[in-house]
Amino acid sequence: MKTILTAALFCVGLGSAATAATINFSDFDEGDILGLDADLGGGVIADIAAIGGVAEAVVFDTDRGTVSTGNDPDLTSPFTNAEDSNDRRAFGNALIVQENATGGPDDVVGGSLIFSFDSLWSFASVFLLDAEVGTSATLFNGTDEVASFTLDRTNESETGGNPNNNEFTLLGFADAVGDTLRIDFAGSGALGEFEVSAVPLPAGFPLLIAGLGAFAWMRRRQQAA
Structure with missing residues (x-):
């Protein structure tokens, strides 16, 4: 009985809490x-x-003024929002498709990053750095496409060789739920960060689990009588 009650309370906790996380690769x-x-x-x-280059997803430090930013000055912090010149921020670490096996982190011209998550997540936003027209970000739930963006002239953030005006693109996913995120870069670029929250269980699910547990316990008592 104690085990059943513990499981039921654990399920209630899952159903009521929605953990939020900003994934910015800062721990790497x-x-x-x-x-x-x-x-x-x-x-x-x-x-x-x-996909592309040497087929490796590599951490790039946009704040580091040595190897990384020397290889790719258009991925140097800070960045300006491609749609709001007053929105300026640093991103620290970012994730790129690595171009070469040697020479330090450097993003490939074109390539893809694919995240296959171990559970469903609700996506709030995705930040792309130095991303060109035609770059796309797509969220899937299984094989179903649930949200997709393709950059055009209004929100592309390609630096164009001017490291003093590096840009980012903010994509709002409006809490779409999925388990696979795919970024396809039309040229060079990086994934700055993305924001997600856990998908809570339906409100009635913990009660169902608790009810089934109590029912099983009662049956065991009847059989033992």
Whole structure:
């Protein structure tokens, strides 16, 4: 009985809490390669795959004025919102598709990042850095596409060779729920961060679990009588 009650209370907790997390790769070091079972913080676990270049998803430090930013000055913080010149921010670490096997982090011209999460998440926003027209961000729930954006001239953030005016693109996903996020870069670019929250269980689900547990307990008592 104690076990059943504990399980029921645990389910109630899951149903009532909605954990939010900002995934900004801050727990990693520059040059880290992210792959299977990557712990992104905030309870978010994902298999990360990269297409293009050497097929590696690599951490790039936009604040570091040495190897990274020397290789790719258009990924140097701070960045300006492509749609709001008053919105200016630094991103610290970002994630890129690595171009070369040597020479330090450097983003490939074109490529994809694919996150396969171990559970469903509700997506609030995705931040892309130095992303060109035609770059897309798509969220899937299983095989179903639930939200998708393709950058055009109004929100592209390609720097155009001017590192003094680096830009980011903010994509609002309006809490769409999915388990796979795919970023397809039309040219160079990086994933700055994304914001998610846990998907709570339906309100009635914990009560159902508790009821089933109590029913099973009563049956065991009747059988033992």
